[in-house]
Amino acid sequence: MNEQLPKTMKAAVMxxxxxxxMEERPVPQVGENEVLIKVMAVGICxxxxxxxxxxxxxxxxxxKPIILGHECAGxxxxxxxxVSRFNVGDRVAIEPGVTCGRCSACKEGRYNLCPDVQFLATPPVDGAFVQYMTIREDMVFPIPDHLTYEEAALNEPFSVGIHAAKRCRVQPGTTVAIMGMGPVGLMxxxxxxxxxxxxxxxxxxEQVRLEAARRMGATHVINVRxxxxxxxxxxxTGGVGVDTAWETAGNPKALQTALHSLRRGGKLVIVGLPAQDEIPLNVPFIADNEVDIYGVFRYxxxxxxxxxxxxxxxIDTMSLITDRYPLAQTQEALERAIHNKSGSLKVMVYPNE
Structure with a gap:
């Protein structure tokens, strides 16, 4: 099986x-519990x-030099x-955090809190802006033929939203406010x-992001400008407030807005990571209204x-993909994601095109 594989591959290294x-690197050797994946799509996060x-x-x-990219499929x-669960040619989504499976967090099923997690593109672990990568077989999941590699890659940011929804127990009929419509907010x-x-x-x-949010299922959009x-x-909400508010942008003002949009007994969900460690929040409001606060770390x-x-x-995920680049243009793809906030939603890199 392995003989037709090339000996070297291209990697976009920072x-x-x-x-x-761009560097030529050896195609990695596959360990006994691992699969080698030909990477087909990587979203920029x-x-x-x-x-x-x-x-x-x-x-x-x-x-030290690192390879970025962790929203991937191949x-x-x-x-x-x-390996018993996969065969050569299977199409898969890749969960990018390999956990130890033995610590108390892993045993409790909260393996996102594993202290020894090896997470793609989190220093010092290399990520997915490569043509081939290996990962333990339990971190890959089969995808149906009709699901594109791009959609499968978007399962990574989507998983953050699913985890948030599970953490705060979103039920049918719940009213949710979500602050910040970047890719994680949209998913x-x-x-x-x-x-x-x-x-x-x-x-x-940004109006373009609010319009995308409507396509994703938002019932009301608010341009805070x-x-x-x-x-x-x-x-x-007739003066009542929402059941749960999620802050997904890492913006201090948005976090304060999320808190004050809640009904009494509401739930504040913190998804976005702000640049600073401490943000003033109205503690009497939290206590008086018995607000529950949930931190969300990955999924x-x-x-x-x-x-x-x-x-x-x-879910119309393909409409979120606004920009497409080959691996050789990874730097341009990153620059596009930084500088085109009013036009770009999800920038995608294709390592094998």
Whole structure:
């Protein structure tokens, strides 16, 4: 099986922040519990952009050359000796965080909190802007023939929304406000809709993103350049507030808006990571209204459900893909994601085209 494989492959490497260079690297050898994947589509995520611009996110610092990219899907090109679930040629979505499986977090099923997770494109682990990559077989999931590689790659940001919905127990009939319509926010709208939220109110500064949110299932959109989000949400809910509010942009003002849009007994869900560690929140409001606060870190046990939702055809994910680049233009793709906020939604890189 492995003989037809090339010996070397192209990789888009970041030697230092702000620079991507193309390198020839050996095609990785597949371990006995691993699969080798021919990478077909990689979405650019906010974290890729952060590392490219700043070289760090919180405690994760780029100290040596790294390959970015973690929203990915592809085709199995080789299987290890002990692999039982996959064959060469299978189309798969890749869950990018390989966990230890032995710690208390993994045992509890909250493996996103595993302290030893090896997460693609999180220093020092290389990511998916490569033609081939290996990963343990339990981190890949089959996708149906009609699901595109791009949609399968979007299962990664979609999983964040699914995890958020599960954490705060979105039920059919729930009213949800989501602040920030970047790619994670847009997929969060799709997740809230998939879980049966009856009203989904969203905010953003960019009209193109609000229009995309409508396609994803938002029932009301608020351009915060033009109107006060809290006032508008109060109007839309008859002065009551929403059941749950998600902040997905990492914006301090949006987090405060999310809090104050809640009904009494509502739930605040923090998805976005702000640049600063501390943000003032109205503690008497939180206590007086018995607000529940949920932190969301990546996701756990979401990939099969996400693939099912995406394969159902009810979510128009392909309309989110606004820009497409070959691997050789990874730097241009990252620059596009940074500088075209008013036009680009999801930028996609194709390592094998």
């Amino acid at each position: 030697p230092k922040p702000g620079t991507i260079v 906010g974290s890729d952009v952060h590392y490219y611009e700043n070289g760090r996110i919180g405690r994760f610092v780029v100290e 085709m199995i090109a080789a299987v290890g000796a002990a 969060a709208v799709a997740a809230a809709k998939s879980f049966g939220a009856s009203r989904i109110i969203v905010t953003d500064l 033009e109107e006060d989000a809290i006032e508008r949400i109060q109007q839309l 756990a046990n979401t990939y099969p459900m996400g693939i099912e939702f995406l394969a159902s055809g009810t």
